[in-house]
Amino acid sequence: MSDAFPDPHLGEPFLLTPGPLTTSLEVKEAMLKDWGSWDDDFRALTRDLRSRILALIGPGSENYDVVPIQGSGSYAVEAMLGSFVPSDGKVLVLANGAYGLRAAKTMEYLGRAFRLLDKGDYLPPRGREVAAILADDPEITHVLAIHCETSSGILNPVAEIAEATAAAGRKLLIDSMSAFGALPLHPAEIGCAAFVSSANKCIEGVPGFGFVVARKQEIVAAKGNSHSLSLDVHAQWETMEKTGQWRFTPPTHTVAAFIEALNAHEAEGGVPGRGARYSANRDVMVAGMRALGFETLLDDEWLSPIIVTFFCPADPAFTFQGFYDSMKTQGFIIYPGKLTVADSFRIGCIGRMDADVMRRVVAAADNALKSMGVASAAPPHAALEERQKLSA
Numbered sequence: 260m261s262d263a264f265p266d267p268h269l270g271e272p273f274l275l276t277p278g279p280l281t282t283s284l285e286v287k288e289a290m291l292k293d294w295g296s297w298d299d300d301f302r303a304l305t306r307d308l309r310s311r312i313l314a315l316i317g318p319g320s321e322n323y324d325v326v327p328i329q330g331s332g333s334y335a336v337e338a339m340l341g342s343f344v345p346s347d348g349k350v351l352v353l354a355n356g357a358y359g360l361r362a363a364k365t366m367e368y369l370g371r372a373f374r375l376l377d378k379g380d381y382l383p384p385r386g387r388e389v390a391a392i393l394a395d396d397p398e399i400t401h402v403l404a405i406h407c408e409t410s411s412g413i414l415n416p417v418a419e420i421a422e423a424t425a426a427a428g429r430k431l432l433i434d435s436m437s438a439f440g441a442l443p444l445h446p447a448e449i450g451c452a453a454f455v456s457s458a459n460k461c462i463e464g465v466p467g468f469g470f471v472v473a474r475k476q477e478i479v480a481a482k483g484n485s486h487s488l489s490l491d492v493h494a495q496w497e498t499m500e501k502t503g504q505w506r507f508t509p510p511t512h513t514v515a516a517f518i519e520a521l522n523a524h525e526a527e528g529g530v531p532g533r534g535a536r537y538s539a540n541r542d543v544m545v546a547g548m549r550a551l552g553f554e555t556l557l558d559d560e561w562l563s564p565i566i567v568t569f570f571c572p573a574d575p576a577f578t579f580q581g582f583y584d585s586m587k588t589q590g591f592i593i594y595p596g597k598l599t600v601a602d603s604f605r606i607g608c609i610g611r612m613d614a615d616v617m618r619r620v621v622a623a624a625d626n627a628l629k630s631m632g633v634a635s636a637a638p639p640h641a642a643l644e645e646r647q648k649l650s651a
């Protein structure tokens with residue numbers, strides 16, 4: 260490891276996963292203290308958390324506010340959908356992977372109208388498709404886009420989706436769970452009504468809460484919309500504004516760790532700095548894996564600096580479990596793939612790791628192939644044919 264990244268993981272393997280991820284020692288140490296949820300010191304942490312997230316969204320931030328929600332990221336997605344989509348609203352859900360489909364499932368649970376554009380495992384929803392559906396269906400009030408679809412690692416074309424949504428006079432909601440903090444997102448500029456992210460992704464905190472960033476007027480107008488007491492964004496916001504407290508038990512240790520994570524984010528140069536390190540992680544890792552013969556699902560144009568999907572080699576000596584076990588023994592936890600079309604695995608670029616670590620990841624993959632007796636890491640022909648669809 261370089262000096263900039265002293266061993267953060269106390270001998271544990273690196274998590275090459277999209278969160279929870281490897282955090283710094285400082286972030287872990289910030290949790291060695293108990294906080295009273297009503298106490299001024301903790302309320303100051305909550306204030307700090309909200310204002311510092313807001314500062315990351317750039318121009319126009321004065322018209323937005325931040326509402327943290329207890330739970331994992333999906334709780335924040337559900338809070339956003341349940342709070343901002345009125346019961347007579349209708350959402351166009353743009354899906355190209357598990358998280359888009361989960362948002363559609365959430366709409367089913369909410370019992371509110373939605374239309375699903377399902378592009379399959381990874382093909383991006385395009386602005387022209389969104390424009391055509393919105394022109395065809397005047398009942399649609401909101402569009403939900405996934406910023407980085409973590410199940411393939413594709414960076415979706417949010418700018419063109421935003422443009423089509425604004426041109427049709429509809430409201431845009433974004434799941435930026437795995438992108439916010441590393442990739443620029445300026446909601447005022449693109450006309451985004453609300454987006455969500457969580458503590459344990461690109462800010463490099465630990466799991467325990469998500470947060471909704473929304474236009475203040477949307478929050479005010481959301482009063483009475485929510486299907487759920489605990490996921491009511493307006494009620495959480497109102498209480499926080501009045502008392503500085505969360506409505507129900509806050510994840511105190513997670514909040515303290517998050518403040519420490521924000522300090523490191525700031526010291527690294529904020530969103531551009533964080534994005535640059537993750538991009539270097541991806542570039543080093545992808546180049547190294549390609550040199551070993553592995554192939555990525557996506558062309559470079561669509562590769563996010565968050566997580567990358569590789570096809571499993573066609574060589575019969577290769578098994579995902581064998582590869583996984585060997586990588587783990589060498590100190591790296593990788594992630595299974597989520598493609599229905601071909602066997603795959605994923606390697607994350609986010610968390611407390613730098614290019615040096617990624618070089619060691621590639622060396623470990625090389626070792627793993629050799630120890631399994633895999634002669635070639637080339638994927639099956641069918642996988643490469645599937646990939647042609649993206650360029651078509």
Ligand SMILES: *Cc1c(COP(=O)(O)O)cnc(C)c1O
Nearest residue numbers: 331332333358407409434436437
């Ligand atoms: C991580 C993630 C979520 C939330 O998942 P949880 O397991 O509930 O934290 C939602 N959307 C995307 C795109 C994600 O990457």
